[in-house]
Amino acid sequence: MSKQIIHTPHAPQAIGTYSQAVRVSGGDTVYVSGQIGLDPVSMTMTDDIESQIQQVFSNLKAVASASGGSLNDIVKLSVFLTDLDHFALVNQIMASHFSEPYPARAAIGVKSLPKGALVEMDAVMVVQRL
Secondary structure: EEEOEOOOOOOOOOOOOOOOOEEEEEOOEEEEEOOOOOOOOOOOEEEEHHHHHHHHHHHHHHHHOOOOOOOEEEEOOOOEEHHHHHHHHHHHHHHHOOOOOOEEEEEEOOOOHHHHHOEEEEEHHHHHHH
């Protein structure tokens, strides 16, 4: 098995030993690394949960686009929250970025996230080969 590394300047650069996304060769599956609310230009993040959620979806959209797809090609989305009280807000904002049928999803409460983020999301996409 070989793999294609996906990278776009329209999403934050990796802040560790990982790629923004990886496409598995011989298939249409793309694994998108966790995205936090970092602005890709300034590499900074607000303290506001709503802004962070919006930025996470923008970052996911940028990586999806660089992979030859869109948010609607996401088949599995994992949401990590430092406060599950924000789950309803994630649902509200997610509804403005996705159309039905929605992807499978998990929401997980965690103690902390990189860079002090309040939310992180990763995804699995199925897209047509480039």
